[in-house]
Each structure stands twice: as structure tokens, then as C-alpha cells.
Amino acid sequence: MGNCCGTKISSDAISRNASGSRRRRSGSRRKGTGLSSRVSSSVAAVTPRSEGEILRCANVRSFAFNELKTATRNFRPDSVLGEGGFGSVFKGWVDENTFLPSRPGTGMVIAVKKLNQDGFQGHREWLAEVNYLGQLSHPNLVKLVGYCLQDEQRLLVYEFMPRGSLENHLFRRGSHFQPLSWNLRMKVALGAAKGLAFLHSDKAKVIYRDFKTSNVLLDSNYNAKLSDFGLAKDGPTGDKSHVSTRVMGTYGYAAPEYLATGHLSAKSDVYSFGVVMVEMLSGRRALDKNRPAGEHNLVEWARPYLSSRRRIFRILDARLAGQYSLAGAHKAAALALQCLSADAKNRPTMHQVVAALEQLQETTTTSHHHRSPQSRMLLGGRGFNASGRSSAGAGARPRRLSASPLPA
Ligand SMILES: Nc1ncnc2c1ncn2[C@@H]1O[C@H](COP(=O)(O)OP(=O)(O)OP(=O)(O)O)[C@@H](O)[C@H]1O
Ligand SMILES: [Mg+2]
Numbered sequence: 001m002g003n004c005c006g007t008k009i010s011s012d013a014i015s016r017n018a019s020g021s022r023r024r025r026s027g028s029r030r031k032g033t034g035l036s037s038r039v040s041s042s043v044a045a046v047t048p049r050s051e052g053e054i055l056r057c058a059n060v061r062s063f064a065f066n067e068l069k070t071a072t073r074n075f076r077p078d079s080v081l082g083e084g085g086f087g088s089v090f091k092g093w094v095d096e097n098t099f100l101p102s103r104p105g106t107g108m109v110i111a112v113k114k115l116n117q118d119g120f121q122g123h124r125e126w127l128a129e130v131n132y133l134g135q136l137s138h139p140n141l142v143k144l145v146g147y148c149l150q151d152e153q154r155l156l157v158y159e160f161m162p163r164g165s166l167e168n169h170l171f172r173r174g175s176h177f178q179p180l181s182w183n184l185r186m187k188v189a190l191g192a193a194k195g196l197a198f199l200h201s202d203k204a205k206v207i208y209r210d211f212k213t214s215n216v217l218l219d220s221n222y223n224a225k226l227s228d229f230g231l232a233k234d235g236p237t238g239d240k241s242h243v244s245t246r247v248m249g250t251y252g253y254a255a256p257e258y259l260a261t262g263h264l265s266a267k268s269d270v271y272s273f274g275v276v277m278v279e280m281l282s283g284r285r286a287l288d289k290n291r292p293a294g295e296h297n298l299v300e301w302a303r304p305y306l307s308s309r310r311r312i313f314r315i316l317d318a319r320l321a322g323q324y325s326l327a328g329a330h331k332a333a334a335l336a337l338q339c340l341s342a343d344a345k346n347r348p349t350m351h352q353v354v355a356a357l358e359q360l361q362e363t364t365t366t367s368h369h370h371r372s373p374q375s376r377m378l379l380g381g382r383g384f385n386a387s388g389r390s391s392a393g394a395g396a397r398p399r400r401l402s403a404s405p406l407p408a
Contacts, residue, residue, distance in 0.1 A: 060134045061099055061146030065153045068092065068112050070101035075114060081164065084214065085400060086125065086230065087116040091160065099146070109160035110145055117152055125230030126154045132229035136204055140195030142217055142227040161225060163218035166192075166276075170213055170283055182323035184222050185280045186332070190357040191224030192216045196273060197350035199226075200266040205235040207243070207264055211272035212253050212286075212398060213279055233264060241265055250398045252286030252298070257344055259401075267344035273353065274339025278302050281332060283317030289396060299340055306333040331360050 071092035072079055081089040089111050094101055096108040115126060126147075133144035148155040163169070166188055169180045180188070192211075199206040209231040217225050236243050242265040247258060255271035258264050275286050278298055284291070286298050295301045305315040312333050316324075324332075335356050341347045348356070 060130065060144050061157075063099070063146050063148040063155070063157060065148050065150040065155070067094075067099075067101055068114075068148055068155055068157065071110065072112050073104065075112075081111055082168075082214075084113075084228075087114045089113045094145075109162075111158045111160045113156040113158070115154035123154060126156065128232060129156055129229045132206060132232045136199070136206070136229075138195060138198045139223070140191050140198065140225055142225040158227065161217035161227075162220045163222065165214045166216040166218060166224070166280075167213035169218070170279060171285060179283070179317070179319040180222075180280075182320050182328075185320075186328075186357065186361055187222055188216065188218065188224045189277060189280060189332075190354065190361060191222075192226065192276070193273065193350055193353045193357055195224065195226040196269055197354050199232075200235070200269070200350050205237075207233045207235050207266055208269050208272075209233055209264065210249055210253075211269055211276060212250050213276055214398070216276070235266060247401055249401050251401055252398055254401060255344065256342060265344060266350070267347045270339050270347040270350060270353065271344070273350070274336050274347075275299055277332065277336035277339060278306070278315075281317065281329075281336065282315045283319060285396075286398065287396075303337070303340070306337045325363065328360060328363055331356070331363070335360075 069075065071094050072090040073092075075088075075090050079091045081091050083089070090113075092101070092110045092112050093104050093107050094110055095106075102108075115122070130144065130147050133141065134147075137143070142161060143159040144156065145159060146157040148157070168177050196208060196211065198204060199208050208226065208229070210228055211226075215226060215228045217227050219225065231248050233243060233245060242263040244262050245264050247254065247262055249258075249272075253272040253275050255268040258268045258271075275298070278284075279286055282298065282302060284298050287296060288298070289296055291301075302315045305311045309330060312329055316329060335348075335353065339347055339353065
């Protein structure tokens with residue numbers, strides 16, 4: 001990402017103060033490099049700039065810890081929106097003009113991510129998030145409202161995304177999370193693809209490196225926005241095709257060449273996008289040890305079916321039966337398969353993916369949705385179906401990749 005202070009990327013300015021009053025350097029308090037493999041991985045994303053510099057550049061507000069404590073009603077357990085490797089995410093309220101804490105239910109809703117002080121993925125990811133998200137702005141990236149850096153406390157403040165993560169919609173069961181329809185899945189795929197395409201564009205030149213369903217958040221209209229830039233990395237410069245880095249990310253989503261060599265490119269994100277496409281088509285997790293043998297790894301299992309016009313129904317989420325056209329299903333599967341090409345050169349760019357998904361949406365809105373004999377069969381309970389899912393389809397949450405001994 002070539003820009004810093006002043007030239008905020010894109011148009012959607014967050015013109016809030018970046019008050020320096022509480023800003024301080026925390027290098028001495030950094031928890032060092034030996035903490036966790038994930039922490040050390042993102043060094044390269046932030047090393048060129050000092051922390052003070054980064055925070056001055058970021059177009060976001062600096063919050064006092066007490067402000068966020070009040071805004072979340074003392075980080076009340078019943079306001080937890082979710083938990084990740086970084087810590088818990090809480091719902092809170094602030095005044096939309098002053099950004100001071102407001103009464104619950106009034107003002108602007110925020111999501112406050114609070115770093116675990118013991119189980120850190122750490123300061124460096126926190127910093128990378130402020131650095132990238134503070135400067136990048138796009139309708140398909142979640143807005144970073146601000147941050148808190150006070151003593152040992154590290155927090156991030158985002159716009160609240162009322163429909164939570166794509167992960168919850170695909171894999172959680174319960175009255176709160178209805179299965180997403182085919183059209184909504186395609187809408188979410190397009191929104192997320194646009195977010196990645198923007199990151200890969202010449203304007204931003206960023207590799208996201210952590211594309212997965214829990215990092216795709218949904219607003220009230222199911223517009224998808226990418227969150228979590230802790231692993232994001234500047235893309236290669238000049239005529240280089242990749243950057244060399246430690247292998248970080250999440251099991252099940254990382255591209256094979258990146259896993260094997262540490263060569264990270266925009267095409268690594270395209271591969272991860274392909275994995276998420278297959279998760280959306282199938283309603284199954286990228287990795288699920290609760291599945292029968294041979295089905296643990298979604299991509300390996302689904303690959304032969306994705307390319308088969310006859311057998312594609314074997315992998316399509318039974319809860320989608322009757323909602324898609326045959327042509328639409330085949331196109332979506334073919335696109336996913338292309339993103340999953342073993343040779344990165346054969347994967348499309350994210351711009352091409354966006355174009356293909358836009359075309360798919362047009363087909364979807366104009367074509368007649370009929371039930372194929374196969375989908376009728378699935379409706380009748382053959383093949384895999386929702387009730388047959390392991391532990392309500394939840395499976396284990398994805399696990400983080402730990403660093404390989406490749407250089408940072
Ligand atoms: N801005 C937000 N608005 C609403 N809910 C959010 C927001 N940010 C995060 N969440 C919820 O909190 C959960 C935890 O998010 P977090 O990014 O900390 O972890 P994760 O992405 O699930 O896992 P990991 O740490 O491996 O990336 C998300 O899955 C989502 O449900
Ligand atoms: Mg996340």
C-alpha cells in the first residue's frame with residue numbers, strides 16, 4: 001500500500017479526528033517477537049513505519065479505554081458479538097457526533113474488539129489493522145471508527161454489522177440464523193469479491209491473506225464487508241509476482257503454493273475466495289473432521305463434483321434446492337473451480353471474478369428457477385441434507401496456521 005498521510009485511498013472519507021493526545025509509542029511494551037507465530041508474521045506489513053507515524057496517518061479516532069468501557073457497559077458478557085483469536089467483540093453505543101459513550105439504544109452502534117491480554121495474536125496485528133483499515137475505504141470493507149491504545153490495552157472500534165459474519169449464516173443453526181438463500185449467497189459473494197478486487201487494485205495493492213467466512217461481515221441488507229486486516233500485506237512491487245513471507249492464515253483456506261513456498265500473491269487470495277465459494281455452495285466448512293472419511297477437506301472432496309454437470313447436485317447445499325437455475329449453479333461451480341486452480345496463473349483475477357459474478361446475478365434475475373430432477377431428489381431427502389449434517393453442520397471452528405520457518 002503505497003500511500004500514507006493525506007492521500008486516503010478511495011472516496012469514502014472518515015473525517016474524524018485522529019487526536020494525538022492519547023497516542024503514545026509502545027515499543028517498549030511490545031510483547032516481543034517470540035510470542036506467537038501469528039504475531040511475528042505480520043511484521044513486514046508494519047515495519048517500514050513507526051507506530052506513531054502509522055497512527056498519525058490513520059484517519060480514525062483515538063478512544064480512551066474508559067470511553068469504550070462505558071460504551072460497552074463495562075464489556076458486559078451479554079453484549080458479546082463474537083469471539084476470535086484476537087479477543088472478544090462487544091456491542092456498544094456512542095454519540096454519532098462526539099463519539100462519546102451514549103445510552104444503550106441511542107446514537108451510533110459500534111463493535112469493539114478487545115485484545116486478550118494473555119492469548120494475544122497481538123499488538124502487531126492490531127497495528128496492521130489500524131494501519132490498513134484506517135487508510136483504506138471502500139463500500140465492501142468494514143469501517144474502522146477508531147482504536148484504543150492505552151497502557152496494555154489494545155482495542156479496535158468498528159461500525160456495527162447487524163447481520164454478523166457469513167460464517168454464522170452458513171454454519172450456525174438456530175432461529176437467529178436462517179440459511180441464506182441462493183440469491184443472497186451470490187450477493188454476498190459479489191460484495192466480498194468487490195472488496196478483494198479493490199484491495200488488489202493498483203490504488204491499494206494489498207494482499208488480504210485471511211479471506212474466510214468469519215471475516216466477511218454483513219450489513220442489514222446483506223452487503224458484504226471484509227474485516228480483519230491483521231494479516232494484510234503490501235503486494236509485490238515492480239514486476240515481481242509475489243512477496244516471500246511466513247505462512248500465516250487459516251487452515252483450509254491457504255493456497256497450495258503459498259503453503260509450500262511462502263510465496264504470497266494476490267492469487268493466494270483468489271484461491272481462498274474459491275474455498276469460500278465452495279463453502280457457500282455446499283453449506284459445509286472448509287475443514288470438518290466430523291464428516292465421514294474422505295470428506296474432511298471440502299475442496300478435495302468437492303473438486304470432481306464441481307466440474308461435473310451431472311453430479312454437481314451432490315455437493316450443493318440441500319437447503320438451496322429449488323432456488324437456483326441449472327445454468328447458474330454450473331457457472332458458480334465453474335468459477336469456484338477456476339479460483340481453485342493448482343497453478344496460480346490459471347486462477348482469474350478478482351476483477352474477473354467480480355465480472356463473472358455480476359453476469360451470474362443478471363442470469364439469476366432473468367432466468368426461470370426450476371427444480372431439476374436432482375434437486376427434487378435432494379428435496380426428497382436423498383444425498384446430503386441439512387439434518388444429516390454433523391453437529392448441526394457446525395463442525396470445529398477453523399484453526400490458525402502457525403508459521404513455517406520461512407523468513408518474515
Ligand atoms: N463489526 C462487527 N459487527 C458485528 N459483529 C462483528 C463485528 N466484528 C466482528 N464481529 C463478530 O465477532 C466475531 C469475532 O470476530 P473476530 O474477527 O475477532 O474473529 P474471527 O474472525 O471469528 O476469528 P479469527 O480471530 O480467527 O479471525 C465475528 O465472527 C463476528 O461474528
Ligand atoms: Mg475476524
